[in-house]
Amino acid sequence: MQIVCFHLMPWPHLPADFEQKHDSAWLTLPNTLFDPERGRTLYTDYLDQLVAAERLGFDVIGVNEHHQNAYGLMPSPNIMAAALTKMTSRVKILVLGSALPLYDHPLRVAEEVAMLDVMSGGRMIAGMVVGLGVEAYSYEVNPTFMRERYREAHDLIVRAWTEPGPFHFEGKHYDFRFVNVWPRTYQQPHPPIWIPGSGSIETIRFVADRRYPFIALPYSQFDVMCEHFDLLREYAASHCGYDVPPSQIGWPAMIYVGETDTSAREEFEPHFWYLAKKGLRLPREYMFPPGHTSVESQLRPGHAKRKFISLISSWKEAEEGGYAIVGSAETVRQKLREGIKRAGCGIIQGIFQVGSMPHAMTLANMERFARHVMPAIREEFPQ
Amino acid sequence: MVEQEVALEVRGKTVQLWQGGDGPPLLYLHGAGLYIWMPVHNWLAGRRRVFLPVHPGFGESGGFDEIEDIEDLVFHTVDVMDELGLEQADVVGLSLGGWLAAELALRHPQRVKRLVLVDAAGTRVAGVTRGNIFMATPAKARALLFHDPASRLATTLVPDAVPPERMETVLRGREAAARLLWHPHVAQRKLTSRLGRITAPTLVVWGSDDKLLPLAYGEAYANGIPGARLVVIEKSGHLPPFEHPERFADVVLSFLEA
Numbered sequence: 057m058q059i060v061c062f063h064l065m066p067w068p069h070l071p072a073d074f075e076q077k078h079d080s081a082w083l084t085l086p087n088t089l090f091d092p093e094r095g096r097t098l099y100t101d102y103l104d105q106l107v108a109a110e111r112l113g114f115d116v117i118g119v120n121e122h123h124q125n126a127y128g129l130m131p132s133p134n135i136m137a138a139a140l141t142k143m144t145s146r147v148k149i150l151v152l153g154s155a156l157p158l159y160d161h162p163l164r165v166a167e168e169v170a171m172l173d174v175m176s177g178g179r180m181i182a183g184m185v186v187g188l189g190v191e192a193y194s195y196e197v198n199p200t201f202m203r204e205r206y207r208e209a210h211d212l213i214v215r216a217w218t219e220p221g222p223f224h225f226e227g228k229h230y231d232f233r234f235v236n237v238w239p240r241t242y243q244q245p246h247p248p249i250w251i252p253g254s255g256s257i258e259t260i261r262f263v264a265d266r267r268y269p270f271i272a273l274p275y276s277q278f279d280v281m282c283e284h285f286d287l288l289r290e291y292a293a294s295h296c297g298y299d300v301p302p303s304q305i306g307w308p309a310m311i312y313v314g315e316t317d318t319s320a321r322e323e324f325e326p327h328f329w330y331l332a333k334k335g336l337r338l339p340r341e342y343m344f345p346p347g348h349t350s351v352e353s354q355l356r357p358g359h360a361k362r363k364f365i366s367l368i369s370s371w372k373e374a375e376e377g378g379y380a381i382v383g384s385a386e387t388v389r390q391k392l393r394e395g396i397k398r399a400g401c402g403i404i405q406g407i408f409q410v411g412s413m414p415h416a417m418t419l420a421n422m423e424r425f426a427r428h429v430m431p432a433i434r435e436e437f438p439q
Numbered sequence: 440m441v442e443q444e445v446a447l448e449v450r451g452k453t454v455q456l457w458q459g460g461d462g463p464p465l466l467y468l469h470g471a472g473l474y475i476w477m478p479v480h481n482w483l484a485g486r487r488r489v490f491l492p493v494h495p496g497f498g499e500s501g502g503f504d505e506i507e508d509i510e511d512l513v514f515h516t517v518d519v520m521d522e523l524g525l526e527q528a529d530v531v532g533l534s535l536g537g538w539l540a541a542e543l544a545l546r547h548p549q550r551v552k553r554l555v556l557v558d559a560a561g562t563r564v565a566g567v568t569r570g571n572i573f574m575a576t577p578a579k580a581r582a583l584l585f586h587d588p589a590s591r592l593a594t595t596l597v598p599d600a601v602p603p604e605r606m607e608t609v610l611r612g613r614e615a616a617a618r619l620l621w622h623p624h625v626a627q628r629k630l631t632s633r634l635g636r637i638t639a640p641t642l643v644v645w646g647s648d649d650k651l652l653p654l655a656y657g658e659a660y661a662n663g664i665p666g667a668r669l670v671v672i673e674k675s676g677h678l679p680p681f682e683h684p685e686r687f688a689d690v691v692l693s694f695l696e697a
Contacts, residue, residue, distance in 0.1 A: 192621075193574070196621075196622050198617065198618065198621040198622060199617060199621065200614050200617050200618040200621070201618075339574075339576070340576075341573065341574050341575060341576055342574060345573055345617060345621075346573060346610070346613035346614045346616065346617035347613075347614040347617050347618065351607060351610045351611055351614065354610055355606065355607060355610070
């Protein structure tokens with residue numbers, strides 16, 4: 057089992073009347089709500105949490121990429137990764153980013169990841185994401201071309217890492233006459249590539265064909281996520297002729313370990329709702345611009361079954377849907393065990409800081425997890 | 440009114456076509472939201488042979504993969520005219536179709552006899568905000584598109600929930616629309632500066648209350664195209680042909696027959 061401490065770096069200071077005044081925490085939320093002084097403290101705390109994760113024995117620390125929102129303050133995850141290469145020494149660093157179609161110059165991604173890989177002595181894991189639908193607005197990228205651009209940028213980057221330069225890459229969306237990335241990646245032939253996905257058929261085929269680890273997105277029902285894993289296993293078996301190993305499947309889970317089930321819920325719940333109702337406040341029309349998700353995927357019966365976290369309204373629903381793993385150490389161990397077996401995953405992408413959760417509470421959560429949960433999970437599910 | 444729906448074969452692609460009426464040919468270029476035969480087409484077909492080809496990706500028409508921008512749609516439309524044997528036709532275009540009509544008139548002046556641009560996309564007007572239909576909820580979309588968002592027309596054409604049997608067509612149509620309309624900045628900048636090259640006699644028709652493309656955009660077309668005249672349809676939003684079909688047809692036919 058690879059255990060990841062993943063961070064979203066949310067803005068936790070949205071006002072109490074935010075929902076009354078704003079219909080979105082993304083794209084159109086005025087950036088005057090961001091306070092740079094508080095932001096400075098946040099970046100410090102959040103980076104310290106990821107550094108603590110190395111000390112606590114996590115295998116991987118991870119950052120992600122989102123644009124123009126209060127949900128996550130990392131429009132450029134590589135900047136965070138750069139800081140982390142110098143603040144840590146052993147742990148692997150996952151960037152989940154990069155949102156390839158947003159960039160007219162994906163060679164920059166190839167260059168930056170190569171730099172990070174050399175700086176970190178080969179500790180990078182390179183994520184490649186399509187980007188959310190709302191980011192088609194943020195970066196003015198035509199959503200009907202995002203999947204094409206994603207694939208083409210992926211091919212360009214992998215070739216830039218693996219083929220001797222210079223060479224000419226001539227595609228539909230990208231045309232570079234001199235592909236010749238300096239520096240080359242530290243890991244050869246290139247850093248591992250992990251792909252997050254919402255379960256679209258296109259992404260599942262893409263990862264199955266290339267045997268990349270597939271990391272689900274964390275905000276719908278556990279069962280829906282497992283169906284996506286099933287789909288991946290079925291597709292790989294029937295079309296690619298192999299059995300997907302657990303190491304190719306990643307379960308992203310918000311995890312909170314308290315002293316008791318009751319105190320855990322009491323401590324965690326306000327921050328969960330901050331995330332669900334504030335950070336992920338995102339109109340459907342922003343989330344699903346035309347073409348971002350294929351018509352085929354949108355018409356699939358499973359698409360309607362998914363209930364996005366922002367639409368749930370009770371803790372009972374959160375618990376039954378498996379939106380978060382919360383409780384005493386014993387409860388969390390038990391829930392994770394069951395979940396890992398059902399999901400068939402070999403990667404747990406834990407999210408320990410959720411919504412408005414303060415620094416000390418986050419660290420205490422991580423420590424309880426590392427001390428009382430992680431060893432049992434490692435023992436039961438060895439790498 | 441005689442009205443037929445047929446499937447053309449144009450350069451290996453299927454093109455859904457509505458046609459009806461008798462008289463000189465009128466090529467109607469539809470907008471991004473509605474691509475069926477409507478009452479306005481009956482009015483026009485009273486004195487004209489009306490052709491309404493459905494653009495690639497919309498409705499039953501194929502060929503979406505070959506459309507990357509408005510230029511491709513111009514090429515395609517010329518192919519359709521060739522297939523229909525229309526050496527020259529009067530061209531009426533609404534919204535996206537208006538933009539297409541203007542580009543067609545600019546590039547192929549011999550193919551366009553008279554030009555009617557209706558609440559047409561395609562130009563830029565500094566400082567006048569265009570509505571964003573893709574970001575709009577159904578309720579907001581009705582407010583952007585219609586003079587009376589509560590009207591039966593508005594709730595029928597833009598329902599709160601798409602009926603399941605129409606879902607695939609609607610999703611594909613939205614995708615085809617976004618392909619062309621997501622960010623046509625460069626095309627818009629160039630078209631605006633090229634309007635003076637249009638030679639066809641031109642009528643610009645605009646809804647007085649268009650909130651998607653405010654009247655300033657109609658004025659930009661009318662001011663940019665030599666000799667163009669602007670007619671404003673009162674109590675109309677972005678869709679005068681559907682909101683006031685008879686009045687709209689009158690205005691258009693009078694111009695075409697002048």
